[in-house]
Amino acid sequence: MTASPGASASIPSPADKALAWMHTARFLTTAPKLEFLPPHEHPEIAFVGRSNAGKSTCINTLTQQKRLAFASKTPGRTQSINLFSLGKQGITDAVLADLPGYGYAAVPKQDKLRWQQVMANYLVSRANLRGVVLLCDPRHGLTDLDEILLEVIRPRVEQGLKFLVLLTKADKLNRSEATKALSIARLQTAGGEVKLFSALKRQGVSETALQLWEWTHPETP
Template identity: 80%
Template structure:
């Protein structure tokens, strides 16, 4: 039975799994790992999220950008991420755990879609604040995947989100822009969309993605696996230092004369 530590708040924190020896994984391994995703919890307010010490990868995007479809495609589960018939109505942060054999080694966070016109203005403002606070303050946030419809390009709200996370990206936060619905683009349109998005991604990566044509699925799964399984740090050098004598060295040297 897996042990769970419990912080002062009383909410359980899944244990951290040892990081993988390397950051490389073939597509089969990465997709198999993504397929282990299962619902963990949902939160209507930021303070309702359980504190975690595991790598967390957040999915964000404008309503109708294909975020739920992307998550369901990557995890090979048809209804893991809820796609509302009324875009913009899903206003909770949903967490999904990842990991095999009753362990959790990473978490996916599905953030509400933003920018849908039919949502009342007060709700828009409230959720923009919640999302901004999450992206700025969530301590275990490891990476952000932003969905963007390349036919529309980066909207004003997308650019605002980029500005919010830019300081954390500069500090090492991983960032990926997925240009969804890539099957609707010609080859030249796709190349142009990639070039434009790379200029605006602020150092993040950019990939074309299509659930229908299965474009970018394996590459994205491998990248997320690498984010959650960074290479192990090399062992620290001997605290005594390379110039210090070992016990055997000291024993081999004759004592100094009085």
């Protein structure tokens, strides 16, 4: 039997499947302290970054939901770890963790120190953490706090933890600036994986969704 000329066009690509999977994201829980996070058996992906790096926008864009991740009107005021379930037909097969933004000047010093410790403990000890996505505004580059975070997770990366830097707001860069930002970020992460990402122009969205799918479903071709 001969297939119709347009039949192949209806077959979704791996990236389309990954985006459909990301769209299943739903709120699971919020935890003000590490000990309040529920244990679970699913692979977990953490999103981290400075308060103004566009983390909430990135998560909302990847999941195609407008207000899944809440961006506080006052940067740095979101003080909890938020978990989101992923999985079709309501069956969880992975979890996204939205960690509080760090580095905002108006946050009291004791709060900064407390959250730096909470994040460090999470990144070092969360047993089912499979990957970390670091959001960075390429106009400012990786900061000292980003470098500290890289050092915290380096031992786990060497043991197989997946790691990706997303250079957000890439639409604000011209081509030469984007190329330079990629080169600098790769040097700062010692050759780590870096992608340009723009919620406005949807640059890097499909590629990132597919990568997160592959991180959490390594057995799926």
